[in-house]
Amino acid sequence: MDQLIYYKAKVIETDQVYRMKNVVIGLLGTVLDYRSQGNKRWQSWRPSVGICMQEDFLVDRFELIHQVSEGRLARQVLEDIQTVSPQTEVTLTAVDFKNPWDFEQVYSLLLDFCLGYDFAPDKENYLLHITTGTHVAQICWFLLCEAHYLPAKILQSSPGKKRDGAGGHYQIIDLDLSRYDAISSRFRTQHLEGTEFLKSGIATRNPAFNQMIQQIEKVAIRSTAPMLINGPTGAGKSQLAKRIFELKQKRGTVKGEFVAVNCATIRGDGAMSALFGHTRGAFTGAQNARKGLLARADKGLLFLDEIGELGLDEQAMLLHAVEEKCFYPVGADAPVSSDFQLIAGTNRDLYKAVDDGMFREDLLARINLWRYQLPGLKDRREDIEPNLDYELRQSEIQRGHKVSFNKSARERYTAFALSPDAQWRSNFRDLNASVQRMVTLADGGRINEANVQDEINRLVEQWHPEHAGSRLTSLNLADFLSEDVLATLDRFDQVQLADVIRVCRESRSASEAGRRLFDRSRMRKKTSNDAHRLRQYLTRFGLSFDDLS
Incomplete structure (x- = not known):
């Protein structure tokens, strides 16, 4: 015991006069801090006492939080800390964890402690001792520290070997991950993998599109709120929705299936039944009960393309299903539950549809939290070449053999694709169809100038049928x-x-x-x-x- 006091006195003598104070905050360990009683307790490692017995770490103040019922043990630990480290000020704070395994209760009480504490990080170093306390308490401490309610580093202690004495060892952990290059680098790599996945590995060159995809990647992983994707026909709304689902599936945030439906194909009397299902005998011809698309999407993702085509009645039921996670099938008296995430797609101006009385304003407000505008291909001409390469790779996978352009043929096709004459009215569908035609007609796996010229003529006739014969003279x-x-x-x-x-x-x-x-x-x-x-x-x-x- 005398030797322990001597070591601590030696630290005081050599310590710097103007250093910042070290303040340890921790919970009393009702098991680890108890150990043996009497003089035998000095032969056992006790975390709260041991952290104050370190030769190279001086504790100026120890904020020791304990259960109301453990007041006697807390006072014993206080006396022992003052014995081994007389210069350490110990403050006891009593809390009442009626259920120490209740996350909400423990977090609430520890948060109250943090909010009521007068932190002075410019004058004191705070260290959160998480070795003691239940696992629930340790997790709550970590969350409070990570959220900066507690401006502290993590202090972890452990028992040493017998020859090391009762002090044990300690380690200080800084939660500022930006300081760890390896972790930061891995996070950036995971982020890039997510955005490349959403883009199907296409090296797009449009800055605005890339920035949008980066944000969609964050939202897809972190949020389950509805998303609204605007864009012209063929801009890739369906493909993006499928990739969002697959990314969420890879990260384990969805367990159900991907259910996609084009609302323009279910208009009329069948829309209610298709979306929400029906009971047997709900209407003439309903001989069997039907499970609707919303029920199929439980725990998964529902993509409603062209949502603006839904009728007002279907919109009202959809709003209820999104907000309450339940709905009534046609003819049913009891609701059906379905916890799905909604992605809506449209090429309409839904604000105008609201003004025209064709779309519910409350539904638009609900699905408009995350809204993204997909540009058409003609507005992303710098991305035509990367997407051309992508279409060729997809063709190779489908056909089992490679087809490519010769140099002059590619230059000819690219020049036309980037010119004002290329309308790309159906966007990526036009590009996909164009590549498929050239690949099919190419001999020997090579697309030549003749193939390209034939395809250009076909596209011009498709986009400008009224001027196909006279387009050569249209130039002034x-x-x-x-x-x-x-x-x-x-x-x-x-x-x-x-x-x-x-x-x-x-x-x-x-x-x-x-x-x-x-x-x-x-x-x-x-x-x-x-x-x-x-x-x-x-x-x-x-x-x-x-x-x-």
Whole structure:
């Protein structure tokens, strides 16, 4: 005992005068701090006493919290701490855990302690001793510390070997995870994996879209509130909803299935039955009971695409189901429970639909907590090439063999896809269909210039059927030629020149434009300089490729 006091006195003599005070906060251990009684207790490791017996760690104040019924043990521990560390001030605080295994009760009492404590982190170092107390109390301490109700580091102690004495060992843990490079790096990696998963591994280049996906990844993991995805037809609403479900499934936040329905296909009398189910005999023809889609989505995710197509009655029942987690099947007297997360998709302006009396304002308010606008493909032209690669990979998986572009064919297709002539009215559905057609018609696993030109012609006719035959003359030559030169050209020359100018404006270089314009005749020549032939043609009209591009 005398030796213990000597060690502590030695620490005091060598300690710095102007250091910050160390304040330990902990619960009395009714088992570990009790141990033996009498003089035998000095031979046992007792956490609250042992933490004050460390040679290299001076405790200036110990805030010891104890059950009201353990007052006698608390006073014994106080006396023993003062024996081994006379300079340590011990403050006893009595609490009444009627049920020390009740999370709500324990957390509430410990929170009250934190809120009532006058912390001074600029003057004192706070250390939360979590070795003692029930597991419930330890978890509550951790949560309070992580939420910064308690500006402390974690203090963990453990018994040492017999030769180490009754003091044991201790370790200080800082919960500021930003200071741990390995943890921070792993968190960033997991975050990137989540966003790449939602994008199907497509290396998108649109900053706004990438930023939106990053936020959706956070919401998908952390929230079960409804989500609303706006976007034109074919923008990828259904695919994104499925990927959100799969991400939540990977992280273990959903246990049920993914149920998707296009509300435009269930309009009318069958909508109620399809969504909410019905009982046997609920209406003529209902010979058997039917389980609705909402019931199927229990513990899972329900995706209602084109939610704006639902009738007002279905909207009212859906609102009740989202808020109360229960609903009445058609003809039923008792409700059915279903705890699902809702993702709604629409290409409509639901605010306008509310003004027109076609959509319930209270339902819109309920599903509009997280609203995201998916841009169409024509508004993400920088993402066309990555998505083109994605479609080719998907085709390879489906067909079991690889099909790719030759260099000039890819340049030709990409130039058209990025040009104003490419409308992409059905967005990614158009791109998917376009790739599928070229892959199917490609010989030897290579998409060539002829395949691309045929596909471009098909897309132009699809998007501009009224101008398909006259699109070559729609370009205004007066923007490029003087009135004198234009007056000398026959209609034949005007049509030809208009097409040449259009190809030049769609191409990245004179060589690319030449390959596209002379793609047939160049095959019959031993040597070809397509760029030179193009320049010679343009010179006849006083033009150059640089002027046009």
